Amino acid sequence: MRGGALPPRALGLMLLLCLVWGLNLVAMKLGNQGIPPVLQAGLRSSIAALLLIAWCRWRSIGFGLWRRDGTLGPGVLAGLLFAVEFIALYVGVGLTTASRAVVFLYGAPFFVALGAHWLIPDDRLTRAKAIGLLVAFGGLMLAFFEGLFAPAGERALLGDMLCLLAGALWGATTVLVKASALRRAPAMTVLLYQLAVSAPLLLIASPLMGEVWHVEPRPLVIGALIYQGAVIAGASYALWFWLVSQYSASRLAAFSVLTPIFGVLAGAVLLGEPLGHLFGAALALVVLGLWLVNRPARSAAPSAPRMR
Template structure:
């Protein structure tokens, strides 16, 4: 993997970056199915904490053949924002997992994937060259409209008495996800290697996640079924390891707001994966929602002019 550019490129994403983001969204969409399967044997917040622990051990093994190093640990100007990013990373997953337990899955997904709007606003004010243009704003709205259409049936389903609290926690989770991305782009972390940016978040996030699991009363018991262990390993190595490393490499080189906009494809891929692997039904407006998301992403990625 080549060394990242140190410039804040706010222009349209090149085809290679678009292809990588499509691949990442597909991988992350499949992760939504993996999380469901893993939760049958490992409680969700404990699952997130253990994922950080295992991934923190695997990332150096992945980075060694790529020539990526972690020397930034000795630089306080990078370590301090790295610790902040790790804490944001931990609280994001705590809010998300608790929130999903209080609201419906469809509402949780929609509130979580408002994150690209927060990224666009944050980079507009804090990252030179990554401005929120009219075309980008329109594209975000159109893509988000496609996401809402994909989950329209679930949004109409009745929720429990704590649904609004769950909605708020999922919204906070999305905002913290965005804050982590903006922090990486707007702080000295933009000068660090993607390997360091990821590794510091994994190491810092593990203790708060494990503590939160205990405080939430989750049973610290793992059902060692082969499928549970396989989907957990997919999350640790494939998601928290390889995919997040690729994500931070992309963020170091390209417009964070344009990259984040593609994340609305993740739940779309997740719905498709659920239909293919778990036999879950596709909503009647699924194809229309895909078309809207595609149109929105095209608008977001149009060159400024």
Template structure:
């Protein structure tokens, strides 16, 4: 997931039209991400799929860094912290991909996007100057109510296993939030965004395929054009191009103004699941989506308006 890099002071003090269009496009891309995982899981086991995604994106990132002469292997005191971030990243995507084999894409995003609230709580206790304020507390309360509503709705679904996937995706959100707190509170905060992403992709690419084998996953069972296309979308568009675009935005524009738009991601994800996968839309999911989106906006809104 994007947003793990610390935002530098941007070259612009506000978002222009191009930046707004790009950040909305990125949110739409991340919203369609869960759908691509659901499509690919029909032919590639979930944990192996997460590992293949990381391996492919890591290879592209290394080529990009080589072309741009960005050092990825210099000694800067971040190695052990980077390995820790990579292990949390691997845990995050193992849980999310595995969870999506049980629950709907349109539901999973509600749980995955509890990550900003994990960050807000962790930063309050562990990072100086990142104290909880009234707006963040209100956002946390709104999101918690939304998640409780979505989880209760999952328990009533006929299939009976959605709650398992919901809990896994919530675990992935906790791992994502912990990764961000680790980065913000360690020497990684001074590292280049590309190097932080490299740590995460490289460690998960090495860890997840053997884990998939140990779990007894069947692996690649149907390498259809649709399945391979969905995996390619994850590798090229999501974990490589969209993350680099987000990091560029974070370096060029105010991070708080950009982060306020991330409430759009769960909206796009729910719409994508309904329109592309024919997933059910219940009143409880609509209410939960509204509460979670409101919570994300309150937690990330620019301080100018606090």
């Protein structure tokens, strides 16, 4: 395990993940036009689980000694946290504005930093890392500043709290993977736990929350669902869990604030959505904050040799 600054390879992979996840925000909007949201999340996990099992069988990749390696308990818990996270997120987004939902959801890096500080010995919260997180989060708030003060409805506070809960569960899952036996398990095993547990739970929760099971078979809707299942819940999450097992969880999680930034850019390019007037300054703050988070810790100066 490496708790220091992220090397260029990890930085490049994390930027790729944030770009892919940012496009997922657009895919979710397109999918919601023909599939109820919690049902969409359940179908996404189901598709990803089937594809993961098929790919591992084709490549003759096993899932490790999951019956005896101590990962079953934390793996099931990770899947449960994953399912509740998305239920809270989808319900919360329906009660508040998208801008407020994004800001509260991406409080997740703070939960990761605090959990890692107490539970992961080589991933302590330093002063530079804390300042970097605050600066990056300030940039995120600036990017969505105009939407934060838009009318949000009478139940917006409940929606905000649910989105904050979703961020806390996201952070808790990341720390759980890093601080438990899951950190030694293959990334495919960690991912299968989440998918296999969350898929039935989300599919059961969908009708209980009043959703009607109906899928409009339009190309954009089906394409968005396949993208979420194969690329997001499949390939990108496998890469994410591998990164978490190898590098500092708090530094990796800090980079997730780039996801909504990329989402805004994707919305502007693909959906014609306008960029806010403060977007450039917001992006600069986010970059500065991430630089502070990932700056190598200063090593103590060597003491002068004593005269004999």
